[in-house]
Amino acid sequence: MIEAIRECLGQEMDADSRVVVIGEDVGVLGGVFRATDGLQARFGKERVVDMPLAEGVIVGSGIGLAMSGLRPVIELQFLGFGHQAFHQIGQQVARLRYRSQGRHALPLVIRSPFGGGVRTPELHSDAFEAFYTHTPGLKVVAPATAYDAKGLLAAAMESDDPVLYLEPLKGYRLTKDEVPDERYTVPLGKLRVARAGTAVTLIAWSAAVNVAERAAEELSEQGISVEVLDLRSLNPLDIDGIAESVSKTGRVAILHEAPLTGGFGGELVATIQQECFYSLEAPIIRISAPDTPYPLGGVEDLYIPDVDRVVDEVAALAKASA
Amino acid sequence: MSESRFLPNFESIAPFSRLTESGILDSGESPMSDEAVLEALRYMTLTRVFDDKATSMQRQGRFGTFSSVRGQEASVVGAASALDPAKDWIVPQYREFPALIRHGYPIENFALYFMGNPKGGTIPANVNMLPMQISLAAQIPQATGLAWGLKMQGSDGVAITFFGDGASSEGDFHESLNLAGIVKAPVIFFLQNNGWAISTPRENQTAARSFAERAIGYGVEGVIVDGNDLLAVHEVTARAVAKARAGDGPTLIESVTYRTGAHNTADDPTRYIDQQELEKWQQKDPVERIKNYLRSRGIWNETLEQEMLDSCAAQIDEAMEIARNTPLATSDALFDHVYAEPPQRMLDQKLDWANRNGGAR
Ligand SMILES: Cc1ncc(C[n+]2csc(CCOP(=O)(O)OP(=O)(O)O)c2C)c(N)n1
Ligand SMILES: [Mg+2]
Numbered sequence: 105m106i107e108a109i110r111e112c113l114g115q116e117m118d119a120d121s122r123v124v125v126i127g128e129d130v131g132v133l134g135g136v137f138r139a140t141d142g143l144q145a146r147f148g149k150e151r152v153v154d155m156p157l158a159e160g161v162i163v164g165s166g167i168g169l170a171m172s173g174l175r176p177v178i179e180l181q182f183l184g185f186g187h188q189a190f191h192q193i194g195q196q197v198a199r200l201r202y203r204s205q206g207r208h209a210l211p212l213v214i215r216s217p218f219g220g221g222v223r224t225p226e227l228h229s230d231a232f233e234a235f236y237t238h239t240p241g242l243k244v245v246a247p248a249t250a251y252d253a254k255g256l257l258a259a260a261m262e263s264d265d266p267v268l269y270l271e272p273l274k275g276y277r278l279t280k281d282e283v284p285d286e287r288y289t290v291p292l293g294k295l296r297v298a299r300a301g302t303a304v305t306l307i308a309w310s311a312a313v314n315v316a317e318r319a320a321e322e323l324s325e326q327g328i329s330v331e332v333l334d335l336r337s338l339n340p341l342d343i344d345g346i347a348e349s350v351s352k353t354g355r356v357a358i359l360h361e362a363p364l365t366g367g368f369g370g371e372l373v374a375t376i377q378q379e380c381f382y383s384l385e386a387p388i389i390r391i392s393a394p395d396t397p398y399p400l401g402g403v404e405d406l407y408i409p410d411v412d413r414v415v416d417e418v419a420a421l422a423k424a425s426a
Numbered sequence: 427m428s429e430s431r432f433l434p435n436f437e438s439i440a441p442f443s444r445l446t447e448s449g450i451l452d453s454g455e456s457p458m459s460d461e462a463v464l465e466a467l468r469y470m471t472l473t474r475v476f477d478d479k480a481t482s483m484q485r486q487g488r489f490g491t492f493s494s495v496r497g498q499e500a501s502v503v504g505a506a507s508a509l510d511p512a513k514d515w516i517v518p519q520y521r522e523f524p525a526l527i528r529h530g531y532p533i534e535n536f537a538l539y540f541m542g543n544p545k546g547g548t549i550p551a552n553v554n555m556l557p558m559q560i561s562l563a564a565q566i567p568q569a570t571g572l573a574w575g576l577k578m579q580g581s582d583g584v585a586i587t588f589f590g591d592g593a594s595s596e597g598d599f600h601e602s603l604n605l606a607g608i609v610k611a612p613v614i615f616f617l618q619n620n621g622w623a624i625s626t627p628r629e630n631q632t633a634a635r636s637f638a639e640r641a642i643g644y645g646v647e648g649v650i651v652d653g654n655d656l657l658a659v660h661e662v663t664a665r666a667v668a669k670a671r672a673g674d675g676p677t678l679i680e681s682v683t684y685r686t687g688a689h690n691t692a693d694d695p696t697r698y699i700d701q702q703e704l705e706k707w708q709q710k711d712p713v714e715r716i717k718n719y720l721r722s723r724g725i726w727n728e729t730l731e732q733e734m735l736d737s738c739a740a741q742i743d744e745a746m747e748i749a750r751n752t753p754l755a756t757s758d759a760l761f762d763h764v765y766a767e768p769p770q771r772m773l774d775q776k777l778d779w780a781n782r783n784g785g786a787r
Contacts, residue, residue, distance in 0.1 A: 132698040133625035154626045157562060157592035185561065188596065223490050223542065225520075225690075227560045365771070394775040396760045401490045402542025406757045406779065413782075 105247075105279040108254040109139045109215070109271065113177065115287050116261050117147050120175060123261065126153045126162060127179030136181060137217060137276055159189035163214065167196055170212045177261065182228045183218035183270065190235070197266045198241030212266040213257070219311045219361050220408050221274040223401035229273065230398040231310075231362035236268050237338045237371065243292060244338040246270040248313035250281045252336055255290030262289060272311035279314070293340030297349070301331035303422050305349045307372060308359040309335040312409070316359050319414035326415075328422045338368055346372070347379045354385035357418050361408050364392040386424040391417050439636045441682045442662055443652035447710055449718025457661035458507070460725055463716065466507050466656055469524040470499040470713050472738040476523060476533070477687075479742055480540060484691040489540045493521050497654075497686030498620055500712030503528075504659025505586060505616050505681070508667050513583035515554040515576075517569035519562070521618070522588045529555055533745035538752060544759045545752060554583075563589060563596035566615065570602045573613035573670070584670040586614040586663070592623025594640075595631045603644040603678065612670035614663065615646075615678040618653065620685040621707075625698040638680035646676050653683030654712040657719070683712070756780070 117123045125140055125147075131154040134141030144152035155162045159180060166176040180186050186193065193214065200210045220229035236244050243265050247253040253271070260267035272279075298313055299320050308316040313334045320330035331349050335342065350356055356376055358369040369390040376388055391409045399407050444452055458466070477494035484492050495502055498521065506525035509516070516522070516529050527533055530553040539546030539558070547557055556572075559565035569587030576583045593599060594617050606613050617637050621628050634640060641648030647669075651662040659681055666677035684707035688695045695704075720726035757779040761772060768776075 128623075129625045131625070134697075136624065136692075154630050156595035156631050157623050157626065158595040158597060160597050161595075188561075188598075225491050225560050364775075394760055394779060395769075395772045396764050396775075399760050400539065400542045400544050400546070403544065403755045403757070403759050404542075407760055 105250040105253045105271070106137055106139055106276045108250040108283045109257060110141060110143075111283070112254045112257045113140060113143060114146065116258060117143065117151065119287070122173065122175045123177060124151045124153065124169065124174050125177045125179065126155050126166060126169075128155060128157055128162070128181045130154060130179050135179060139215070139271075140179065159185050160192055163189040163192040163197065166212055166214075167192065167200065167210065170210050171208055175211045175261065176213075178212065178214045180214060180216035182224070183216040183232050184228045184230055186216060186232065186235075193236070193242065193268070194239050198239045201265070202241060209264045210266045211261075211264050213260045213269055214267070215257070215269045215271060217271045217273045217276065219273050220398060220404050221311065223404070224273065226400060227398075229404070231360065231393075233270060233338060234362060234366055234368045237368055241266070243267040243340065244270065245292060245336065246272070246310040246338060247336060248272065248275065248279070248298070248308075248310055248334045250279050250283045252290050252296065252334075254283050255288050256292065256336060258287060259289040259292050263292065267292070270310060274311040275314065290336070292337045293342055294336065295342040295345040296334040296336055297331065298334040299330065299332040301329040301353070303329045303353055304355045304357060304418055305331050305333060305346075305353045306357045306359060306414070306418060307333045307335060307346065309338065310361075312359045312361055315409065315411055315414060318411045319418060322411065322415050323418055323422075326419060328419060330418060341375070343375060343379060346376060350376055350380040351383045354383050355421055355424075356384070356388040357391060357414075357421055358388065359391045359409060359414060361393055363395045364390060365395045367392055386421060389417060389421050439639070439650060441650045441652040442658055443655045444657040444661060445655045445715055445719055447715065449715045450722060451657070451719060457657055457664065460720075460723060462507065463656065463720060464725075466503045466660070467713070467716055467720070468734055468738065469503045469506070469528055470656075470716070471734050472527065472741065473499050473503075473524045474713065475735070475738045475742050479746065480537070481691060489691075490542050491690050491692050492540050493690040494687045495521055495523055497707065497712070498618060498683045499524065500656040500716065501618055501653035501659055501681040501683045502588070504656045505588070505663045505679075507660050508663035509586060510583075511554065513554070513581065514667070515556070515569070515572055515583065515585040517556045517565045517572060517585055517587040518558050519565065519589045519593060520558045520560060521590070525588070526555060526558075529553055531555060533742065534748040534752070537746055537749040541749060543752065543755050545755065562593040563598035565589065566593075566598050566602040567605070569615075570606045570611050570613050573606070573676075574609050574611040577610070577612050577673070582671045584612040584614060584667055586616055586667075588616050588618060590623060591617065591619040591621070591628050591631050591637060592626060594637055600644075603641065603646055603676070606676040607645040610673070610675035612673070613676045614666045614670060615676065616663070617678065617680045618683060619680050620683050622685050622689065622699075624689045624693060625695075636680055638678055641678040646678055648678040648680065650680045650682060653681035654710050654715060656712065656716045684710070686711075757782075
């Protein structure tokens with residue numbers, strides 16, 4: 105997946121000289137995960153900039169760069185350090201168009217790895233997507249496959265709306281599906297049916313999609329047919345795509361790495377019960393981390409919902425009745 | 427030492443130093459007794475032993491990502507040696523192992539933390555420190571408030587906060603200096619300029635010639651010290667501590683040193699570091715320098731060196747043994763200490779997790 109992201113950045117920078125990449129360690133090092141490896145050598149220090157270590161000014165100056173006519177792609181080294189820029193993202197990035205009544209477009213992409221499972225140091229791994237989905241004006245994209253990583257990033261860079269593009273720390277190197285060489289886009293707001301099924305709809309995004317798929321495989325051995333939906337983008341949300349699946353299965357499980365309370369799963373539950381109430385055959389369940397801070401690496405496997413937990417919960421759901 | 431070294435001085439940004447690179451003291455008196463220097467050297471040695479151990483444990487998969495102190499031992503130990511653990515506070519970043527150990531944080535806890543066991547975060551009740559900080563610069567406002575609070579309550583304790591050249595670009599640093607200057611907080615801002623923030627060179631953090639001269643804009647004193655000179659770091663920090671205790675406010679100390687190791691065990695510095703510059707700094711090794719000083723005083727030899735190494739190795743082994751024998755954390759470790767009064771919902775989850783029968787409900 106990391107190669108897909110790198111390739112996309114290179115192609116878009118080639119195609120459009122207004123694209124600049126700014127962030128911490130994105131230059132010579134090529135980013136701590138090498139997403140920007142080689143870009144500085146190709147496009148120069150003017151277009152691939154190692155910024156001073158301050159997320160607030162990285163994002164804030166990104167707004168200014170965009171207003172000057174450039175199309176910045178910002179790398180936040182980890183989403184855990186999005187807090188340091190949250191005043192710029194939440195109050196500024198997300199509302200500039202609205203506050204200027206359409207005068208100022210903000211073609212800005214903020215890329216950031218997030219989520220756990222790779223033994224990072226403390227404070228790096230939280231799944232904070234819900235902070236950002238609660239920020240109207242900002243699109244939130246979270247690919248699970250390498251194919252989507254490339255196509256969604258291209259779409260995000262094409263968009264005249266600001267996009268937070270979330271990269272799964274856990275999928276960076278593990279996810280290795282086929283990626284075409286040519287440029288293409290995957291539209292924002294269209295989910296992907298990662299696995300077709302009939303008995304239960306299991307909704308996930310980012311790294312959790314892989315967990316969902318593996319659980320679905322095990323469940324199929326138990327005779328339970330699970331449809332796995334990869335949301336791809338949380339805002340815009342493909343409500344029609346979700347409704348289509350739920351109307352077929354009548355049972356829904358939502359899987360996310362973030363804590364339960366206030367997680368994006370709650371939003372999905374509310375939306376589904378509103379849109380699909382009469383299709384539901386059992387209460388919607390959420391499978392999530394507990395309502396506790398992201399822990400140290402030694403216990404993170406207990407924190408993030410794993411395949412076993414998903415299998416147990418979904419098997420119970422398949423038998424439950426309303 | 428002239429007073430002007432402690433004032434913003436735009437004529438010169440030469441770091442204050444006491445020892446030549448070969449460890450010869452200038453004509454003045456040493457700011458540290460021989461005993462104190464030996465104790466400091468032991469902490470520096472302990473750090474080397476621990477760093478090697480931790481790095482090899484990481485390679486074996488038994489430690490998580492780990493940042494060594496290599497090259498910065500005199501900087502950290504020199505600063506710490508000016509503190510009184512009974513009343514002064516340390517508000518760390520993550521590269522200050524010997525300062526924390528000297529202050530009373532158990533080595534085994536430090537190890538457990540890097541083994542990923544939440545128990546490692548335990549700070550004994552009488553140890554005046556905040557947890558290590560991963561979110562860069564977040565500790566600096568906290569140290570400012572802590573020091574300010576000590577002052578408000580009539581204590582003569584001070585707070586020292588450590589952070590890097592990179593961290594000093596964050597707003598938190600600038601906002602803290604500003605506040606500390608206004609309220610005259612007894613805080614020492616100890617900026618370790620080790621040349622790098624991962625791969626980002628110091629030049630990308632500030633266009634100023636030094637970090638220390640930023641202090642003037644906040645009405646705070648700034649000083650630059652040779653961070654590989656134990657005596658100089660101690661002297662400068664001791665003066666800043668005395669000043670803070672006396673109610674005369676904060677000091678920004680820029681300790682000029684160099685990270686001669688990788689940023690951490692996940693980093694590959696060969697991708698960006700200038701080999702010649704690295705070698706130049708390796709020549710200025712802070713541990714060798716202070717040993718040379720002790721040799722010049724006639725109180726250091728190979729026997730003593732071996733004894734110190736052995737005793738440090740034994741101490742680290744003992745701590746590692748405790749860490750290894752500490753039971754692995756269970757799912758309770760996710761829930762314990764999150765709240766003073768836990769919400770029922772979280773307690774239900776705790777039970778659920780312990781039973782391993784599924785997700786949160
Ligand atoms: C707020 C924040 N942003 C980014 C990071 C990722 N990161 C970890 S260490 C580091 C470099 C720190 O450099 P410096 O402050 O000079 O300290 P040093 O590691 O050199 O001791 C970066 C960018 C972080 N931990 N916190
Ligand atoms: Mg540094």
